[in-house]
Amino acid sequence: MLKKRIIPCLDIKNGRVVKGVQFLELKDAGNPVELASYYSKNGADELVFLDISATLEKRKTLAEMVTQLSKEINIPFTVGGGIQSVEDARLLLQSGADKVSLNSAAVLNPGLITQISDAFGSQSLVVAIDIKKTTNDWYVFIKGGTESTGILAVDWSKKVAQLGAGEILLTSMNNDGSKTGFALEITNSISKAISIPVIASGGAGNTNHFVELFTKTEVSAGLAASIFHFNEVPISELKNILKTQQIPIR
Numbered sequence: 001m002l003k004k005r006i007i008p009c010l011d012i013k014n015g016r017v018v019k020g021v022q023f024l025e026l027k028d029a030g031n032p033v034e035l036a037s038y039y040s041k042n043g044a045d046e047l048v049f050l051d052i053s054a055t056l057e058k059r060k061t062l063a064e065m066v067t068q069l070s071k072e073i074n075i076p077f078t079v080g081g082g083i084q085s086v087e088d089a090r091l092l093l094q095s096g097a098d099k100v101s102l103n104s105a106a107v108l109n110p111g112l113i114t115q116i117s118d119a120f121g122s123q124s125l126v127v128a129i130d131i132k133k134t135t136n137d138w139y140v141f142i143k144g145g146t147e148s149t150g151i152l153a154v155d156w157s158k159k160v161a162q163l164g165a166g167e168i169l170l171t172s173m174n175n176d177g178s179k180t181g182f183a184l185e186i187t188n189s190i191s192k193a194i195s196i197p198v199i200a201s202g203g204a205g206n207t208n209h210f211v212e213l214f215t216k217t218e219v220s221a222g223l224a225a226s227i228f229h230f231n232e233v234p235i236s237e238l239k240n241i242l243k244t245q246q247i248p249i250r
Contacts, residue, residue: 003248004214005045005221006235007199008228010035011052012081015065017229018052029229033068039228040073043235045250047073048169048199048223050101050128051081052144063095070096078126078169084109089116093124101169103128104142107149107156110163117164126199127165129156131186132173138186145173153186154193161194168194169223172202177226179205181212188217199223207233207241214247 010017010032017029029035036047049069066079079092080101089100106113106127116125130145131138131153138153149156157168170190172183182203191198197220200213204224213222227233242249 002197002220003250004219004242005199005250006043006210006238007046007048007221007223008035008039008044008235009048009050009201009223009225011050011225012065013051013053029226032065033072035229036069036077037072039235040075043239044075044228045221046075046098047077048101048126049077049079049097051079053081063091066092066095066097080126080128085112086115086119089120089125093120099124099126099166101126101128103130104144106160106165107140107142107151110159113160113163113165117166122164122166122196125165126167126169127160128169128171129153129160130171130173131183133183133186138172138183141173154190157190157194157198161196165196167197167199167220169199169201170219175203176201178203179227181205181209182217182222184212184216187213187219191218191220197221204233207238210238210242211245211247214242215245 012032017032017035076098078099078101079097083089083100084105092100130141132141140149140151140156175183182200187200199221200219201223204227210222239249
């Protein structure tokens with residue numbers, strides 16, 4: 001069995017790390033480079049760095065910040081936000097990112113998934129999928145969670161895998177910031193439906209939520225933000241608890 005990964009997520013807006021609830025009411029959570037350095041030294045397996053306003057504001061993620069991050073940390077990190085082309089991806093990868101992440105752009109231009117995968121290898125591409133349960137099913141949302149696509153979450157996940165993504169970052173908007181636990185049922189449905197790794201995001205509030213995630217789903221990694229940023233759950237403590245539950249972790 002592959003070892004599970006613990007991944008802090010740094011949502012960036014105007015050069016600062018922010019955290020909200022269901023993508024709203026954003027609060028400042030610190031300096032991205034300082035937080036990234038702290039996580040790198042304190043047990044994080046990877047980092048995800050998302051410029052959450054880049055797509056809405058039609059601007060590129062700051063490559064300078066990526067360069068700065070790459071000098072400070074020695075663990076893999078993914079960068080997303082505003083990537084619209086192979087050239088955008090190339091700039092971030094050359095600046096020091098290990099992987100790039102597409103979200104809205106992948107839905108609006110699915111061919112971009114294949115283009116980036118072909119250019120740099122599928123291992124360098126994460127497709128982030130924001131999903132929300134409305135009526136009786138889970139649908140894909142884009143543009144920072146502001147617009148429904150009408151596409152079913154499981155269908156889009158399968159297509160993303162077929163197009164060449166190396167990994168999926170799956171965020172439940174219903175659970176985001178709630179600290180009530182991950183959306184286990186849909187997360188497991190998607191992780192079982194595809195052959196590429198799934199990173200689960202949205203809802204982590206305590207160590208038991210990660211135990212549930214790794215024992216009740218087939219995901220490869222658990223991602224969280226506020227509980228790590230505000231030191232509610234130290235990563236070292238989380239990993240020790242997972243080990244006691246015989247969950248293989250890095």
